[in-house]
Amino acid sequence: MYTKDGEQYYVVDAHIALWDARPDNQRNIHGKQFIDCFYDYHRNLSPESEVWPYEEYLYQGGERLMRDVFADGIVDHAVFQPARLAEFYHRGFGQTEEAFALAQAHPDELTYNHYWDPRDGENGLEKLRADAERMHLKGVKLYTADWHGESRGWKLSDPMAYRYLEACRELGIRNIHVHKGPTIRPLDRDAFDVADVDHAATDFPDLTFVVEHCGLPRLEDFCWIATQEPNVVAGLAVAIPFIHTRPRYFAQIMGELVYWLGEDRILFSSDYALWTPKWLVERFVDFQIPEDMTEYAPLSTEVKKKVLGLNAARLYDLEVPAHLRLPEADETQTGPREPAAADLASV
Amino acid sequence: MTAVLPDLRSEVRAALGTVVDPELDEPITDLGFVRSVAVDGDAVEVHLRLPTSFCAPNFAWLMVSDASDAVTAVPGVGRVVVELDDHSDSDLINAGLAAGAGYRGTFGSEAEESLDALRATFLRKGHTAAMERAVSALLRSAPDTDVAALTLGDLPPGEHTTDALLRRRAALGLPVDAAAPVLVLDDGTRPDPAQAPMVLRRARSVRISVDGNAHFCRGLLTTRYPGSEADQAPRPEDRPLLPLTVSKGTRP
Numbered sequence: 001m002y003t004k005d006g007e008q009y010y011v012v013d014a015h016i017a018l019w020d021a022r023p024d025n026q027r028n029i030h031g032k033q034f035i036d037c038f039y040d041y042h043r044n045l046s047p048e049s050e051v052w053p054y055e056e057y058l059y060q061g062g063e064r065l066m067r068d069v070f071a072d073g074i075v076d077h078a079v080f081q082p083a084r085l086a087e088f089y090h091r092g093f094g095q096t097e098e099a100f101a102l103a104q105a106h107p108d109e110l111t112y113n114h115y116w117d118p119r120d121g122e123n124g125l126e127k128l129r130a131d132a133e134r135m136h137l138k139g140v141k142l143y144t145a146d147w148h149g150e151s152r153g154w155k156l157s158d159p160m161a162y163r164y165l166e167a168c169r170e171l172g173i174r175n176i177h178v179h180k181g182p183t184i185r186p187l188d189r190d191a192f193d194v195a196d197v198d199h200a201a202t203d204f205p206d207l208t209f210v211v212e213h214c215g216l217p218r219l220e221d222f223c224w225i226a227t228q229e230p231n232v233v234a235g236l237a238v239a240i241p242f243i244h245t246r247p248r249y250f251a252q253i254m255g256e257l258v259y260w261l262g263e264d265r266i267l268f269s270s271d272y273a274l275w276t277p278k279w280l281v282e283r284f285v286d287f288q289i290p291e292d293m294t295e296y297a298p299l300s301t302e303v304k305k306k307v308l309g310l311n312a313a314r315l316y317d318l319e320v321p322a323h324l325r326l327p328e329a330d331e332t333q334t335g336p337r338e339p340a341a342a343d344l345a346s347v
Numbered sequence: 348m349t350a351v352l353p354d355l356r357s358e359v360r361a362a363l364g365t366v367v368d369p370e371l372d373e374p375i376t377d378l379g380f381v382r383s384v385a386v387d388g389d390a391v392e393v394h395l396r397l398p399t400s401f402c403a404p405n406f407a408w409l410m411v412s413d414a415s416d417a418v419t420a421v422p423g424v425g426r427v428v429v430e431l432d433d434h435s436d437s438d439l440i441n442a443g444l445a446a447g448a449g450y451r452g453t454f455g456s457e458a459e460e461s462l463d464a465l466r467a468t469f470l471r472k473g474h475t476a477a478m479e480r481a482v483s484a485l486l487r488s489a490p491d492t493d494v495a496a497l498t499l500g501d502l503p504p505g506e507h508t509t510d511a512l513l514r515r516r517a518a519l520g521l522p523v524d525a526a527a528p529v530l531v532l533d534d535g536t537r538p539d540p541a542q543a544p545m546v547l548r549r550a551r552s553v554r555i556s557v558d559g560n561a562h563f564c565r566g567l568l569t570t571r572y573p574g575s576e577a578d579q580a581p582r583p584e585d586r587p588l589l590p591l592t593v594s595k596g597t598r599p
Contacts, residue, residue: 033400033435040399044570217370217560220552246562252555260552295551336548 002074002308004285009305010324012312013078013277015177015212015237015269018065018099020091022058030147031088042274045241050279060273062102069270070109074278076309077318079111081141081177081212087148100135111316113139113177118160119148125167132171138316139175140168141212144196156196165204175315176200177210177235180222194222201229208315210267213238214257223260230333233315234261236307237269243283251289255296262337263303264328267312281308302326355423356386362417363393366410369469371561372476375410379568379578382432389425391418396432396575398567404436408450409462411440471533474515476557479550481508482529495543500525507583 002009021035039057060068069075080103082094096114103112114137116128131137145153154161156178168176180194194215201209214234215222226232234257242250257266268284270277285304289296305326313320331337363384364376375381375395382394395411415429430441443453450462481502485492492501502509516523521535528537530546538546561582569576 030400030435037399037401040567040570044566217556217563219556219559220549223552224549242559242562245566246559249555249559249562253559256552256555259548336545 001076002281002285004282007285007301007305008324009281009285010309010313010320011075011077011277011281012268012309012316012318013069013075013270013272014210014267014312015081015235016065016069016078016272016277017080017082017093018060018062018095018102019083019093019273020059020095021089021093025089025091027088027090031085031093034085034088034093038274041238041241045245046275047244047279050276057273062098065102065272066106066109068276068278069272071278074281075109077109077111077313077316078272078277079113079139079312079316081113082115083141083143083179084115084117084146085143087146111138113137113141113175115141115143116164117143117146117148118154118158118164119151121160125163128164128167129171132173137171137173139177139210140173141177141179143179145179157199161200162203165200165207169204169207174206175208175210176204177212179212180215180218194218194225197222197232198225198229201225201232205231207231208233210235210315212269214253214266216253219253219256223256226265227260227336228334232261233265233267233311235267235269237271238274240268240270240280240284241275243280243287247287248290248293250287251293251296254299255289255293258299258303258337259296260336262329262331263306264311264314264331266307267315268308284308355389355391355421356384358421359384359386359391359393359418359424362421363414366413366417368406368564369409369466369473370406370557371564372469372473372557373561373582375414377580377582378565379572379575380410381578382572389423390428391421391424391426392428392430393418394430394432396568396572397434398564398571400433400435402434404434404440404454405450405462405465407431407434407436408440408443408453409466411444412450415444470515470519472553472557474512474519474521475533475550476554477508477512477515478529478531479547479554481506481512482547483551484508494530494547495538495540497529498525499523499527499529502529511583 002011021031026032035058039054042057043051069078080094080099082096082099085093094115100112103110112135114131114135116124118124120127142156144155165176178197180197194211197209197211208231210233211222211226212235214236216239222234226234239250239253242253268281270280284307287299289298305324310320310326312318360376363381364374366375367373368375368378368380371378380395380397382396385392393414395414397407411429411431415427418424418429419427429444431437434440439453443449482494482497484506485497485502486494499513502512513523521527521531530538530543532538532546565579569579
């Protein structure tokens with residue numbers, strides 16, 4: 001729980017990781033390049049007081065994670081979103097068993113989401129069924145840019161991916177988090193391209209597709225798809241730290257998301273350990289759209305409460321204290337949310 | 348003889364200035380992506396660098412191969428070596444370029460399509476962003492402007508936003524005469540007046556994407572290569588786009 005100026009915020013960090021990028025786990029140069037890239041994100045977008053030494057960045061472990069994420073009671077609940085990256089790391093990047101054990105030890109604070117990869121074929125489908133039962137999965141994190149043998153990526157619209165999505169539907173895994181964001185690699189199997197989310201969201205209306213990093217660097221493609229598909233949600237991982245280095249740019253991102261998706265479909269995510277959530281939550285609560293950006297409505301306290309936790313709590317059936325709940329906004333399922341309020345051309 | 352060398356070097360740099368990062372819509376020289384230019388006689392060696400090891404390799408290939416073509420076309424240049432440093436595909440890209448293997452020859456089955464479509468997509472996005480900047484700049488000084496009816500002749504001549512739009516229109520083959528409509532759809536046609544606000548809204552999200560990518564990539568480059576900020580030219584778009592004081596009456 002975070003309290004500021006008499007307002008209480010129930011906070012859900014919808015995207016955290018327990019990773020191991022230490023040299024003994026790096027399979028090849030790409031393992032080092034990958035964590036170095038993360039560390040550059042961390043150094044580039046963090047306030048100076050929040051920058052970690054490189055050595056600490058390679059691995060945190062459960063105890064430190066609990067301290068960093070839940071310290072001072074800022075985050076009420078967090079969801080693991082692991083990436084496998086088996087071609088880069090001997091034991092994978094996201095630490096499945098360690099994170100799962102931590103979630104079991106702290107069920108009120110942590111939810112463990114797992115991953116799957118359609119290129120694992122029929123064996124992977126069987127494994128998904130076993131994982132879902134053992135881990136009580138409510139969600140998965142999909143990393144379409146992951147390397148796998150000769151392949152450097154896949155699409156949600158691939159036929160085998162549909163088999164896995166059908167299995168998710170059957171197993172009650174409703175929240176499909178898809179990494180669509182900066183870095184990375186595939187060629188024509190373009191990891192930035194969000195078009196495959198459009199296909200899957202249309203064909204699986206009963207699943208929720210959380211697009212991590214809200215489609216950056218192709219925000220406009222994401223917004224356009226999300227505007228047409230009511231089951232597409234924006235995750236703010238990697239977008240929210242701009243609140244410090246580029247607040248006016250962050251204001252524009254928030255303005256666009258509220259305009260196109262509405263206040264009920266945006267999720268706060270620190271992407272721990274890329275960044276620790278505490279300073280992001282504090283800054284977000286204090287944040288406002290600059291007054292001179294008249295093309296966007298100001299962010300109300302209600303919008304901030306929804307983004308910081310209530311929206312994710314709804315997706316994960318988390319028990320929010322009654323006095324902190326808010327009704328859903330009366331917004332259209334599709335189409336822009338504030339066609340009149342947010343248009344320069346109509347000023 | 349010695350007096351010739353600095354000239355060739357500056358011509359090579361000028362040629363590199365015509366190479367654009369498709370996604371950021373800025374020259375690689377302004378972005379600080381040119382790490383070094385070495386001229387020895389008529390032989391030229393250029394090294395490029397990018398903000399992360401994992402920058403999309405199709406974009407990396409576009410920039411490296413465009414750089415090689417641009418330098419090769421400079422009169423008086425003989426042997427040309429262009430290399431990309433510190434990228435997850437440096438070895439592949441550098442070898443493919445040196446062998447003249449082309450994009451598909453370099454990346455094999457991963458490169459299912461040619462890069463023409465990708466290039467065209469980002470030329471179009473660059474134009475859309477420039478269109479939004481020009482229209483929004485005008486709207487801020489003259490909020491009553493009828494956006495749907497706006498023609499190129501209505502834009503202030505000599506302004507950065509106007510010039511940038513005209514350059515991008517020319518690159519796409521769109522008309523640049525004073526009577527041509529400013530607000531156009533991707534196919535170059537004028538939208539229905541009722542559609543105009545939405546066309547501008549969509550253009551705005553494109554512009555924010557392009558700006559955001561530029562912020563991110565420029566910042567990451569300076570984090571990755573300390574001192575590289577000295578090689579980056581300021582973005583004209585980073586000038587404050589909005590007046591500092593606005594009547595509160597316009598806010599809900």
